[in-house]
Amino acid sequence: MVDQTTDTLPQRPAASRPAKTGFLGLKGSDATLLIVVAILTMCAPFLLNPFPETSSLAQFNAGYPDLMQRFVIFGIFAIGFNILFGLTGYLSFGHAAFLGVGSYAAIWTMKLVTLNIIPAIILGMIVAGLFAVLVGYVSLRRSGIYFSILTLAFAQMSYALAYSVLTPITGGETGLQIKPTDRPILSNLQDGEIGRANLFGLDMRSSFELDMGGWLFTFNIGYYIAAVVMLISFYVAIRIFRSPFGMMLRAVKSNQQRMSYTGLSPKPYTLAAFVISGMYAGLAGGLMVAMDTQVGPERMFWTASGEVVLMVILGGVGTLIGPVLGAGMIKYMENILSKINDNVLHQWFAFMPDGIEDFLVTVIHPFIGKGWHLTLGIVFMAVVIFLPGGLVELGQRIGRLFGFGKKADDSAAAKTPAE
């Protein structure tokens, strides 16, 4: 685990680190960031449901359990990916394989051992970590595009194996679920009862609904558990970013040769980063199973690996909060934009004259429903061209616009990795 690297930080002499190491061993701006993220995730059911149920804008509400869970789970996945890509610059194109391996490990734990999610998630992390050691050991012998292709090859291999050859273990195309016949050792299910993922008896799908006027807010157990795990992962990521180990990873990114000439081998550092980010992926995979007890091989398909790359770039490579924002953005588009159809558009524009209404619907049609890929593509291009620093850069620019210049610059300096 990463503890030994993070533990060293608070004991560092104050002289080498003028910034205060206060809250949980974080310096000021990082602590603020962590607290802001914590507040945002805890209040997500309110923040993501800004429109009343009955209004036509309710279509844009994202505050339902499944999507909120996906936001934080893919946030974890992207945070982990960013530790590798953002810090070392190694672009893995096969990270979905670790997500998938973690998921398979987690669901088998649930099918065989216990329906409690903790062992499942931990085993998911361990198995994904071991697999990352194997893949990393081979792939990290090369860098640049060769590394990307090697990881891609490993991931596609895993996908193909899961889809067909390993069908007895992975369930093939139809995947694995908890069945009525599954009787985990540590469970007391009645006959015919289908096991449900739980945390010491708390059902992941239990929700409390709060009806306030026209608004309906859903507080879901699964979401809050995933959110807490995300906050912990986020905290660990901050500690890694700020640790000497993180500095070494940045050194790998900026100039590997120079690093070797100073007598340091970059290999252990890159492998450690690779395994850590693989374990983050395994954690995300385990959580996915905990929230929704089903695994399919598509989870390891190369498009899934590409998606996490997009998330990180969209949000801001090498920044702390960027990957989470990117993950949220992509999942939002995938789940909200894809569900808008012509019918919905006609309802929105119903107040306009027929001709204009039809015209507007025709114009917007390619960008909604199945066209969400196109919209995402355009947004991605715009971000890469105009905001190379991703959504984080957008935030900084807006911040500067409103006169928080000094602060924004300060955090920019803190967030941008050494080039």
Added chain:
Amino acid sequence: MSKSNFTRRGLLKTSAIAGAGLAVPTIFTGASWAGSHTGFTNAPEGSTVTLGFNVPQSGPYADEGADELRAYELAVEHLNGGGDGGMINTFSSQTLDGTGILGKQVEYVTGDTQTKSDAARASARSMIEKDGAIMITGGSSSGVAVAVQALCQEAGVIFMAGLTHSNDTTGKDRKANGFRHFFNSYMSGAALAPILANAYGTDRKAYHLTADYNWGYTTEQAVRESTEAVGWETVNTVLTPLTETDFSAYIAPVLNSGADVLVLNHYGGNMVNSLTNAVQFGLREAQANGQDFQIIVPLYSRLMARGAGENVKGIFGSTNWHWSLAQGFTTPDGTEVAPDPASAAFVKSFGEKYGFPPSQAAHTCYVQTLLYADAVNRAGSFNPCAVVEALEDFEFDGLGNGPTLYRGADHQCFKDVLVVRGKENPTSEFDLLEIVEVTPAAQVTYAPDHPNFGGAEASLGSCNPGA
């Protein structure tokens, strides 16, 4: 410096907020998914009811998904009293009267399954959790159908499967809340074998190329077992990767294997490519064991036939439904089959709305929507358990496949299966297949505990109303 010092005070504040946030939901663990006061998930309130149409809008089966969506929109229109009513008029159960379902206007939401089980489940969950859908339907592959069916079972809503042909959907992965109207691999094999024996003789040696995933396995098994039962011999079975686009390497050894029939257990793009390769290799003109070489495609769809073009001519396969039923046809042995009024009504209203005839995917989706609506009306309730009871062992007619039984033991429809052949002289791009024979339902019926369907272990479990 404007940095604030977060120490004990900050920690206390944060933990208070986090603690409060955590405590809120844990106090109220009783309600799951949705309002518990109604007795079941997403009980419709007010004057409308919401159905979820979860179809592939992107990915390899996007075309089929688009056709499914057209059928759903048509079904909703008919249920709400619009259009000419389509098959509502020919349906043997007459509870549907154009006033929606149980007097509630039908509304719908759509989603994109991307033909990935994760995406399909995400989309279905958003329909259930956000839009309050009471029933989910659609899909164009068995992986998605099995995944979404399991989700609906957990969530306590009804799942009406779209196009899914693998035995598993109503076999080992059957669920009490899930229903399938479409036929399956076993039925394809059982329907094809006698006709193949008739057309090509009983002394045949078959070589199977099988797509390397669940559907491929069950289809190969079904065709192999049923053709072996009529005296054929299976020379070899070879698995091909799903992502393969060039099957030359797999087809080259076929001619020298001693086989005289090639069975392509492929679907979609796979089938289009493998059939094209096989024809390019001259297999159709070839001779083996003193007989003409033959090719068979167990599951046909119109979109596949269109993709393969000229190459499908004369090649046998099976299909769930075909729009030419609406016109009547003549079987090769000269029997005239009269037009089916139900199919005619469906083809007419679909054609008038969209300008071309519906595919089998559109048909099964339209029928599933009507069957669900009718079951709710007959049950007098949207409660999934009441709907399950109404659909189980329900016998109906007038939905295009003749007399049909929704078997209670596995929630599979039993009806006639169409054996089709690529048409020699197509008149349009939709007129690519001709019906050779309608295999009666009795011939394709199997026991619910058939070993290919999970055996005695497979069970539906009990219906789950959620909440």
